[in-house]
Each structure stands twice: as structure tokens, then as C-alpha cells.
Amino acid sequence: MARRLSAAEDYESLLSNYDTWMFDCDGVLWHGDRPIDGAVEVLDMLRKRGKRLLFVTNNATKSRRNYKAKFDQLGVEAHVDEIYGSAYAAAVYISSVMKLPKDKKVYVIGMSGIEEELHEEGVSFIGGTDPADCTLEPFSLADFIPDPDVAAVLCGFDTQINYTKLSKAFQYLHRNPACQFLVTNEDSTFPSAHGLLPGSGSLSAPLRFALNRDPLTIGKPARTMLDCIQAKVHFDPERTIMIGDRLNTDILFGQGGGLATLLVLTGK
Ligand SMILES: O=C(O)COP(=O)(O)O
Numbered sequence: 001m002a003r004r005l006s007a008a009e010d011y012e013s014l015l016s017n018y019d020t021w022m023f024d025c026d027g028v029l030w031h032g033d034r035p036i037d038g039a040v041e042v043l044d045m046l047r048k049r050g051k052r053l054l055f056v057t058n059n060a061t062k063s064r065r066n067y068k069a070k071f072d073q074l075g076v077e078a079h080v081d082e083i084y085g086s087a088y089a090a091a092v093y094i095s096s097v098m099k100l101p102k103d104k105k106v107y108v109i110g111m112s113g114i115e116e117e118l119h120e121e122g123v124s125f126i127g128g129t130d131p132a133d134c135t136l137e138p139f140s141l142a143d144f145i146p147d148p149d150v151a152a153v154l155c156g157f158d159t160q161i162n163y164t165k166l167s168k169a170f171q172y173l174h175r176n177p178a179c180q181f182l183v184t185n186e187d188s189t190f191p192s193a194h195g196l197l198p199g200s201g202s203l204s205a206p207l208r209f210a211l212n213r214d215p216l217t218i219g220k221p222a223r224t225m226l227d228c229i230q231a232k233v234h235f236d237p238e239r240t241i242m243i244g245d246r247l248n249t250d251i252l253f254g255q256g257g258g259l260a261t262l263l264v265l266t267g268k
């Protein structure tokens with residue numbers, strides 16, 4: 001049964017009940033590059049109380065290493081193996097679960113974070129930040145020569161989303177029903193430093209609509225993300241709490257994994 005925390009003893013009981021604290025990032029620790037009041041102090045207090053911290057974000061724009069640099073800039077102690085982003089989870093899924101053959105490629109709608117994680121996992125890809133795709137020039141199907149090695153399309157948050165990228169992704173998926181359609185996450189909105197913006201889910205929506213096909217989602221609330229974490233980190237779900245700002249991703253993710261959940265209201 002959900003209850004609103006107010007008294008100090010409410011928080012004390014959380015501290016005594018849970019050893020592993022899984023934090024969502026956007027809307028919980030920060031809005032864009034602006035830390036949320038008190039977040040850094042809470043992380044510091046939890047560290048001092050000997051709690052294990054894990055950072056679990058659907059934001060696919062950054063790799064685990066990029067996030068480590070962000071935590072460093074905020075003066076927050078964080079280690080790469082505590083950071084789980086949907087870009088990393090997608091790369092691990094493609095390499096270790098889907099077992100994409102080495103001679104096959106992924107067509108990416110997304111940014112350098114996804115590219116870095118795919119590269120780390122030895123997954124070949126095209127698209128992404130390739131200047132040829134980051135264009136507002138009209139897309140001509142007559143001039144498009146699909147890469148025959150593309151066996152999956154991965155769509156994540158992409159500030160350079162455009163008709164060329166959507167058209168190429170559509171072609172790979174429309175022409176070949178065996179081509180896997182993956183999205184890093186389906187967050188409808190993204191809590192930026194200055195307010196809500198369309199999120200990844202709103203960027204892959206045109207493909208879902210045009211193809212009349214649902215993708216496989218890697219990030220929260222999907223179990224895939226938890227499997228990726230549990231492959232690297234042992235924790236007791238009974239003594240783990242997931243802190244998030246979205247009911248349909250973070251809280252659903254925690255409930256699906258048998259974790260306790262704590263909803264914060266800073267997601268805007
Ligand atoms: O980038 C997003 O859409 C959400 O990211 P989050 O999971 O850290 O809240």
C-alpha cells in the first residue's frame with residue numbers, strides 16, 4: 001500500500017530496511033545538467049551509511065563513462081559499474097541476448113552514447129551521428145541503397161531526429177520483417193532543466209505508427225534492464241528500493257523486479 005513519507009522516522013525506517021538504493025536519474029537526481037536540491041547530499045549520506053548505490057537511467061544519450069564524468073562534475077562519488085543506462089542495456093542485449101552475428105549491423109537513430117556502448121560491445125552500426133543522416137535535405141528513396149547487413153534498428157533519444165533517419169529506419173523494417181525493431185525506452189517526455197520536452201517514446205512513435213508494429217523496449221519498465229543489472233551486480237530484491245519520478249517506467253520497473261519503490265515528485 002502506497003503511503004506519503006513525511007516524518008523523519010519514515011525515512012529512518014527506509015534506511016534500516018534497504019541496503020541497495022537504485023536511483024533513476026532524470027527528474028530524480030537532476031534536470032538536464034542542473035542537480036535537484038538535496039539529491040547530492042542524499043547520495044552522500046547513503047554512501048556514509050554504507051548503502052550500495054545503483055544509477056538506472058532510460059536516458060540513452062550518454063554512455064556509462066559519460067555518466068561517470070557527469071557524476072564527477074557534480075562531485076558525486078559514482079563508479080562505472082554502478083551506472084546502468086538504456087544505451088548500455090541495449091548494446092548488451094544486442095550482443096549477448098540477441099547475439100547479433102558479427103557480420104550484421106544495427107541502424108541507429110540516436111546519439112554518441114548509444115554508439116559508444118555498441119562499439120564497446122563489438123556491435124557494428126550505421127546511422128546515429130553520421131553526418132549523411134543528420135540532414136534536413138529531402139530524402140529520396142530513389143537514391144537510397146539499403147545496407148544489406150542491417151539486421152536491427154535501434155531507436156533512442158536523438159536531438160537530430162529527422163525525416164531521413166525515420167525513412168531509413170522505416171525502410172529497413174518495412175522491407176525485412178525479420179529486422180529487429182528495438183527502442184532504448186518509451187518515455188513520452190523528458191524532464192529538461194527548463195521543463196518537459198518530447199522523450200524517446202515520442203521520437204520512435206512515428207515508426208510504430210507507420211509500421212503498425214510495436215518495438216521491443218530495452219529500458220525501464222522492461223525486465224531487460226533489470227536482467228542487465230543482475231548480470232553484473234548481486235543484490236537482494238527484498239532489501240532493494242527503486243527511487244523514480246515516473247510511475248509507468250521507474251515504479252513499474254521496481255514492482256516488476258520485486259523491489260520496494262519510492263516515487264518522488266520532482267519529475268515535473
Ligand atoms: O531520458 C529519459 O527519458 C528518462 O531518463 P531517466 O530514466 O533517467 O528518468
Ligand SMILES: [Mg+2]
Pocket residue numbers: 024025026027028244245246267
Ligand atoms: Mg526519470
